[in-house]
Amino acid sequence: MSGNGTALLISRNFAVDKMASIDVAMKNGAYEQLKRALKMKPEEVTQVVKDSGLRGHGGAGFSTGTKWGFIPKDKFPRYVTVNGDESEPGTCKDRLILERDPHLLIEGALICAYAVQAERVYVYIRGEYFYPTKVTANAVKEAYAKGFAGQNILNSGWSCSIHMHNGAGAYICGEETGLLESMEGKKGWPRLKPPFYPAAIGLWGQPTIVNNVETLAFVPRVMEIGAEKFAGMGSPKNGGTALYSLSGHVNRPGVYELPMGTPLMDLIEKFGGGIRNGKNLKAVIPGGSSSHILTAEECKDLPLDFESVAARGSMLGSAAVMVIDETVSIPKLMHWMVRFYAHESCGQCTPCREGCDWLLRLSKKFVDGTARKRDIDDMWEIADNIDGKTICALGAAVAWPTKSYLVKFRHEFEAVCKN
Amino acid sequence: MPIPETLKKKAEEIVFRYPEEKRQSALIPLLFEVQRELGWITPEAEEWVVETCGSTSVKVREIITFYSMMRAEPCGKFLIQFCQNIACCLTGGEEIQHHIEEKLGIHPGETTKDGMFTLKCVECLGGCSWGPMMVVNEDQYFQLTVDKVDRIINGIKAGEPVLPDNPTPLLGNVSGERTA
Numbered sequence: 001m002s003g004n005g006t007a008l009l010i011s012r013n014f015a016v017d018k019m020a021s022i023d024v025a026m027k028n029g030a031y032e033q034l035k036r037a038l039k040m041k042p043e044e045v046t047q048v049v050k051d052s053g054l055r056g057h058g059g060a061g062f063s064t065g066t067k068w069g070f071i072p073k074d075k076f077p078r079y080v081t082v083n084g085d086e087s088e089p090g091t092c093k094d095r096l097i098l099e100r101d102p103h104l105l106i107e108g109a110l111i112c113a114y115a116v117q118a119e120r121v122y123v124y125i126r127g128e129y130f131y132p133t134k135v136t137a138n139a140v141k142e143a144y145a146k147g148f149a150g151q152n153i154l155n156s157g158w159s160c161s162i163h164m165h166n167g168a169g170a171y172i173c174g175e176e177t178g179l180l181e182s183m184e185g186k187k188g189w190p191r192l193k194p195p196f197y198p199a200a201i202g203l204w205g206q207p208t209i210v211n212n213v214e215t216l217a218f219v220p221r222v223m224e225i226g227a228e229k230f231a232g233m234g235s236p237k238n239g240g241t242a243l244y245s246l247s248g249h250v251n252r253p254g255v256y257e258l259p260m261g262t263p264l265m266d267l268i269e270k271f272g273g274g275i276r277n278g279k280n281l282k283a284v285i286p287g288g289s290s291s292h293i294l295t296a297e298e299c300k301d302l303p304l305d306f307e308s309v310a311a312r313g314s315m316l317g318s319a320a321v322m323v324i325d326e327t328v329s330i331p332k333l334m335h336w337m338v339r340f341y342a343h344e345s346c347g348q349c350t351p352c353r354e355g356c357d358w359l360l361r362l363s364k365k366f367v368d369g370t371a372r373k374r375d376i377d378d379m380w381e382i383a384d385n386i387d388g389k390t391i392c393a394l395g396a397a398v399a400w401p402t403k404s405y406l407v408k409f410r411h412e413f414e415a416v417c418k419n
Numbered sequence: 420m421p422i423p424e425t426l427k428k429k430a431e432e433i434v435f436r437y438p439e440e441k442r443q444s445a446l447i448p449l450l451f452e453v454q455r456e457l458g459w460i461t462p463e464a465e466e467w468v469v470e471t472c473g474s475t476s477v478k479v480r481e482i483i484t485f486y487s488m489m490r491a492e493p494c495g496k497f498l499i500q501f502c503q504n505i506a507c508c509l510t511g512g513e514e515i516q517h518h519i520e521e522k523l524g525i526h527p528g529e530t531t532k533d534g535m536f537t538l539k540c541v542e543c544l545g546g547c548s549w550g551p552m553m554v555v556n557e558d559q560y561f562q563l564t565v566d567k568v569d570r571i572i573n574g575i576k577a578g579e580p581v582l583p584d585n586p587t588p589l590l591g592n593v594s595g596e597r598t599a
Contacts, residue, residue, distance in 0.1 A: 086545045089547070091545065092549070128500065131586065168447050168450070185443035185447060185472065186482070187485035247506040248506060248510070253548040253549070336505045340505075
């Protein structure tokens with residue numbers, strides 16, 4: 001339990017000294033759930049995860065057990081890829097798992113690999129995460145030394161290797177098919193859909209499960225407390241807890257593990273200590289920079305789970321909550337946001353490649369004070385021409401926030417226009 | 420510049436991670452190691468990576484130009500990657516960035532005359548709750564202030580670097596200490 005009475009699942013050992021070393025981790029229960037899983041049938045493990053209501057914490061919120069169930073019956077070899085590309089602006093929770101409890105992730109990835117009968121696990125971590133990579137790589141070595149990875153794991157007859165793989169600076173590689181291209185030694189251009197999930201055709205054309213770090217770290221906990229209890233901890237259709245990355249203008253920014261469905265204003269006021277310097281709340285970006293912005297009014301009575309945030313016209317995404325106080329100019333925020341996508345657009349689809357750059361140039365005019373009123377409509381139009389017209393979701397990821405800033409805070413854009 | 424033995428050994432370990440006929444998957448990790456060892460990807464090293472991974476020059480070029488961390492030219496001894504994304508900007512990152520520029524006398528993308536520092540403004544580094552943040556070579560620094568940045572840069576100049584923030588400090592309820 002944490003000091004505030006919330007039951008902590010995946011973060012409960014973050015503060016344990018030397019938790020990243022396997023002896024300490026095992027004293028705290030690491031790999032016990034892998035041992036249990038290996039005594040079950042693979043499909044039983046998948047069923048437990050399905051029943052738990054665990055959903056992807058990388059952004060899309062898809063049912064984890066269902067994803068595992070998409071693996072075609074007779075196609076081998078199979079792979080598991082851990083998505084540790086954490087680069088959605090606002091999101092900073094996977095780094096804590098990688099640094100503070102890497103064995104929990106490794107155990108979860110191995111349970112997943114067993115459930116889908118994969119023979120290799122790759123842990124893909126973004127290149128900028130030097131320290132998290134170092135700690136996790138060491139943990140992988142330790143797992144081999146104790147016989148949790150490699151040949152005939154714990155005499156189960158099942159073998160699985162686990163390897164590290166790093167990115168080198170590309171947001172697009174967080175998109176799961178972009179990540180697979182990157183893993184194959186290519187630029188991270190997302191693949192055409194269908195197939196919508198790489199479960200059938202993934203890494204090197206083989207069945208592959210791509211799951212986010214946090215998602216996989218939850219798996220041993222689901223096994224430990226059982227599907228029913230896990231499901232009961234969250235809100236309807238949203239099992240368990242989530243790591244909420246809280247940043248921006250709050251008194252106590254940080255990563256908070258709270259039940260799915262925790263009200264947004266509780267996160268900001270009760271946990272985050274309210275808006276700093278006694279200012280008023282202006283807006284919240286609820287699920288990473290790709291989500292629609294919410295006005296202060298829209299933040300009221302909003303449970304942070306996938307359905308509730310979607311019903312309010314935004315998305316929970318990676319549960320990265322950025323809090324914006326009244327001192328911030330929304331046109332300036334727009335410029336910071338658009339600059340990111342202009343830098344990160346991979347260049348594959350014309351609407352996004354060209355559109356992001358146009359948006360950047362126009363947003364700069366609002367910051368410089370040279371914008372005209374028609375630039376507002378031009379920006380909306382450009383965003384609309386990206387939305388839904390690209391191979392991957394990055395197109396929508398820039399279009400949605402852009403449109404929402406323009407619509408909900410149009411007066412602020414108009415106020416800085418020359419004519 | 421010949422390829423150092425340490426790098427060749429590392430290459431063996433990296434290539435071994437992938438099935439034999441999938442050696443091209445080693446490209447990004449291997450190029451990453453090359454610049455770690457040599458400071459940048461030299462033309463000779465690039466050619467060596469092509470051979471080691473059984474790839475082609477054009478494919479390797481494609482990788483180097485696509486990924487923003489890849490460097491095909493030398494940079495300063497200390498590469499400062501400064502985050503310019505939303506969360507860091509909200510917590511005063513721009514002011515600190517300008518301070519670094521003034522202190523080092525360079526703009527983003529430039530290297531100091533003595534070859535010590537290169538400043539690069541980058542997109543989100545995943546330290547949003549601890550902003551503003553930067554990464555100097557492989558060391559992460561959070562909750563930057565003008566004073567902290569001065570200590571870090573002065574420390575490097577004096578050969579007594581400030582310890583990085585490893586591991587990332589616990590903030591929020593995950594430490595099990597904070598109360599609501």
